[in-house]
Amino acid sequence: MPVRTLSIWITGVPLAIGAIGFAFSLMASLNPSFFFTWPYFLEVLSAGLLQGVMYSLVALGFVLIFKASSVFNFAQGSMVLFAALTMVGLIEMGLHWTLAFVVTAGVMVLLAIAIERIVLRPMVNQPHIIMFMATIGIFYFLDGFGQTIWGSNVKILDIGIPKDPIFVLTGLVEGGMLVNSFDLVAAIVGAILVAILAVFFQYTRIGRALRAVADDHQAALSVGIPLKTIWVVVWSVAGIVALVAGIMWGGKAGVQFTLALIALKALPVLILGGFTSIPGAIVGGLIIGAGEQVAEVFLGSLVGGAIQDWFAYMLALVVLLFRPQGLFGEKIIERV
Amino acid sequence: MNLRKLGLVALGAALLVGGISAPPALAAETQYFPSLVYRTGPYAPNGVPFANGYSDYLLMLNERDGGINGVKVEVQECDTAYNNDRGVECYERLKGSGQSEPTLFNPLSTGITYALIERARADGNNIVSGGYGRADASDGRVFPHVFTLPITYWAGADSMIQYVRAQEGGSLKGKKIALVYHDSAYGKEPIATLERLAGEEGYTFSKFPVAHPGLEQKATWLQIGRQLRPDWVFMWGWGVMNSTAIKEAASVGFPMEKFVGIWWSASEADVIPAGDSANGYKALGFHGVGAGFPVHADITKHLYGKGMGAGKETVGDVLYNRGMFNAVVASEAVRIAQGKFGKRALTSKEVNWGLNNLEISNARWAELGMPDFARGIKISCADHEGAGSSYVQQWDGKTWSKVSDWIAPNNSALRPAYESSAAQYAKENNIAMRDCK
Numbered sequence: 001m002p003v004r005t006l007s008i009w010i011t012g013v014p015l016a017i018g019a020i021g022f023a024f025s026l027m028a029s030l031n032p033s034f035f036f037t038w039p040y041f042l043e044v045l046s047a048g049l050l051q052g053v054m055y056s057l058v059a060l061g062f063v064l065i066f067k068a069s070s071v072f073n074f075a076q077g078s079m080v081l082f083a084a085l086t087m088v089g090l091i092e093m094g095l096h097w098t099l100a101f102v103v104t105a106g107v108m109v110l111l112a113i114a115i116e117r118i119v120l121r122p123m124v125n126q127p128h129i130i131m132f133m134a135t136i137g138i139f140y141f142l143d144g145f146g147q148t149i150w151g152s153n154v155k156i157l158d159i160g161i162p163k164d165p166i167f168v169l170t171g172l173v174e175g176g177m178l179v180n181s182f183d184l185v186a187a188i189v190g191a192i193l194v195a196i197l198a199v200f201f202q203y204t205r206i207g208r209a210l211r212a213v214a215d216d217h218q219a220a221l222s223v224g225i226p227l228k229t230i231w232v233v234v235w236s237v238a239g240i241v242a243l244v245a246g247i248m249w250g251g252k253a254g255v256q257f258t259l260a261l262i263a264l265k266a267l268p269v270l271i272l273g274g275f276t277s278i279p280g281a282i283v284g285g286l287i288i289g290a291g292e293q294v295a296e297v298f299l300g301s302l303v304g305g306a307i308q309d310w311f312a313y314m315l316a317l318v319v320l321l322f323r324p325q326g327l328f329g330e331k332i333i334e335r336v
Numbered sequence: 337m338n339l340r341k342l343g344l345v346a347l348g349a350a351l352l353v354g355g356i357s358a359p360p361a362l363a364a365e366t367q368y369f370p371s372l373v374y375r376t377g378p379y380a381p382n383g384v385p386f387a388n389g390y391s392d393y394l395l396m397l398n399e400r401d402g403g404i405n406g407v408k409v410e411v412q413e414c415d416t417a418y419n420n421d422r423g424v425e426c427y428e429r430l431k432g433s434g435q436s437e438p439t440l441f442n443p444l445s446t447g448i449t450y451a452l453i454e455r456a457r458a459d460g461n462n463i464v465s466g467g468y469g470r471a472d473a474s475d476g477r478v479f480p481h482v483f484t485l486p487i488t489y490w491a492g493a494d495s496m497i498q499y500v501r502a503q504e505g506g507s508l509k510g511k512k513i514a515l516v517y518h519d520s521a522y523g524k525e526p527i528a529t530l531e532r533l534a535g536e537e538g539y540t541f542s543k544f545p546v547a548h549p550g551l552e553q554k555a556t557w558l559q560i561g562r563q564l565r566p567d568w569v570f571m572w573g574w575g576v577m578n579s580t581a582i583k584e585a586a587s588v589g590f591p592m593e594k595f596v597g598i599w600w601s602a603s604e605a606d607v608i609p610a611g612d613s614a615n616g617y618k619a620l621g622f623h624g625v626g627a628g629f630p631v632h633a634d635i636t637k638h639l640y641g642k643g644m645g646a647g648k649e650t651v652g653d654v655l656y657n658r659g660m661f662n663a664v665v666a667s668e669a670v671r672i673a674q675g676k677f678g679k680r681a682l683t684s685k686e687v688n689w690g691l692n693n694l695e696i697s698n699a700r701w702a703e704l705g706m707p708d709f710a711r712g713i714k715i716s717c718a719d720h721e722g723a724g725s726s727y728v729q730q731w732d733g734k735t736w737s738k739v740s741d742w743i744a745p746n747n748s749a750l751r752p753a754y755e756s757s758a759a760q761y762a763k764e765n766n767i768a769m770r771d772c773k
């Protein structure tokens with residue numbers, strides 16, 4: 001990222017947060033029923049940022065596959081569900097969670113190989129929309145297959161992540177600021193995952209090949225990069241990312257069918273951050289998470305509440321008006 | 337292949353396919369129970385035990401008693417996935433597919449109930465929306481074919497207020513009560529009652545809608561736990577929304593003993609995923625909990641003992657028992673109608689008479705192998721709710737326990753509200769009220 005862009009982000013973000021906070025404090029001074037305090041605002045903001053990391057975990061899987069094949073993988077949500085169901089199923093069979101994690105990661109690699117052989121290989125040179133339709137098929141297959149094997153009951157996934165509330169800055173703020181320890185752990189896991197992915201893509205041979213495929217399929221093929229192998233690798237990595245997302249979301253809400261729907265929460269993140277950027281998925285997740293929480297808490301009551309879902313999409317659409325490729329997406333220039 | 341051979345092959349294939357797919361032959365005299373279920377979809381963890389309880393009880397009657405007064409029971413399921421349009425599709429598919437006319441439809445979704453009310457009226461079919469659906473359908477003069485027994489959401493809201501008032505020493509003046517609700521027709525049902533009672537009881541009422549499916553409630557609970565800090569929180573949730581709410585409530589330190597859910601936020605699937613966070617959580621119930629009733633032993637013996645039954649692991653779950661409750665209502669309506677029309681398969685219209693004259697006394701519940709399972713119900717032409725009651729149950733980490741007496745809703749206040757709303761509906765839809773005098 002250029003230094004100029006970085007400096008804009010470093011100065012712009014605190015300024016934007018401060019401006020929003022001052023706008024709310026002004027509203028509170030004009031309308032006594034409008035509740036606002038700076039510690040509360042920062043508490044909501046931090047909760048939103050941590051929630052945003054959870055969205056980013058799901059969005060990362062989409063980005064990986066889109067980068068390598070320009071296909072929006074509709075099945076990413078069901079991959080999250082399938083991975084979580086498999087891991088819980090293995091734990092219930094008596095495996096320690098670390099072993100269950102490794103075995104499930106292996107299952108996701110096998111799944112990637114199967115998808116490449118059965119679904120993607122016959123689709124080479126087909127229009128993207130056909131590939132997209134194929135991923136819809138994968139979604140329904142995985143959704144039903146997972147429940148057929150492991151059942152549709154809600155399953156508990158507890159790998160010992162603490163869930164107790166933590167109060168920080170108790171000396172600075174009266175009553176302290178509430179932070180959910182589970183969300184904090186999820187954020188750390190998300191950061192570690194991003195770091196691993198960054199190293200993988202930047203410094204490994206396969207990572208460089210994948211970036212080449214992402215830039216131009218035909219050019220990559222012409223210099224001998226095996227597209228089929230790259231697809232297997234990228235779907236495997238997306239499957240493991242789905243597993244991590246499944247552990248975090250499943251640990252939070254229980255492992256059940258609804259997990260497949262969290263893909264919907266990743267969509268505004270992708271629109272905002274750009275479909276081809278890993279940093280975009282992270283920053284997009286943070287903006288969407290923080291934006292929707294702040295909007296729900298401070299503006300929701302003014303319009304009847306439950307605005308966070310559509311607010312996230314609205315925020316993403318506003319960005320699209322000014323940057324159609326998203327904040328970090330690649331600008332596509334085509335001659336006509 | 338010439339045309340004759342082709343014709344023979346086609347005929348053979350048709351016979352083979354026909355032979356394979358033909359439903360098993362049933363006796364002509366079967367009472368048909370269509371069943372709208374959701375064994376798939378986001379709410380399957382809740383839909384499965386209910387569907388199991390409903391079909392297990394009815395099919396147990398076949399095995400134990402040879403049916404209802406000798407008339408065998410036929411159950412056909414259609415999966416709605418808790419989706420309104422699929423619910424309508426299932427209704428259309430099932431309404432004519434039985435050996436006899438449909439006994440009644442149990443949509444198991446407020447949204448599907450809303451979608452079916454006028455269709456069922458036109459078709460002459462019955463709807464039982466026990467503990468869900470339109471509360472004002474309790475007025476049988478406007479809704480002769482809809483039955484809300486044993487209790488409505490409005491009555492549930494009234495009962496919750498009665499319970500927390502007793503817990504607060506007899507007065508709610510100056511207290512703060514919040515409602516966390518599924519942002520749907522279902523979740524909005526109690527709002528009018530809680531707002532009316534806020535005026536009468538002197539508490540402050542705040543509403544927090546949660547968008548479907550309810551996986552994300554952090555903002556809601558930050559407002560509740562860190563800003564509003566209410567004395568009590570009520571919940572009208574469903575599916576994953578319930579367990580998420582319990583977890584988020586715990587994460588902001590809200591005491592579970594002050595958190596009361598409606599009966600659709602009261603199953604094992606709601607509390608077990610929340611782990612220890614759910615200990616102490618309370619909810620309303622309108623039927624017994626656990627698998628300790630004699631009827632469960634009958635189901636185990638006559639169904640599971642013979643390798644039948646829909647799902648042994650769900651027997652005794654809260655929602656399994658609710659399915660069973662609904663099956664008792666349906667079968668008892670048939671039994672009562674058979675007393676008038678004869679011991680044969682009945683038409684929907686004849687079952688409607690049975691439902692309009694349904695009475696399941698406390699003694700009858702005991703005779704059915706369900707002593708104190710539910711309070712006595714008595715339906716009349718005008719009253720389709722039947723004066724049922726509810727109680728508060730509490731989760732201790734392993735089981736639900738009954739922690740209050742039966743609470744009878746304040747019908748002197750609720751009844752005029754049902755009638756007024758139903759009259760408005762009748763006026764808007766140009767429906768003539770039937771005379772129940």
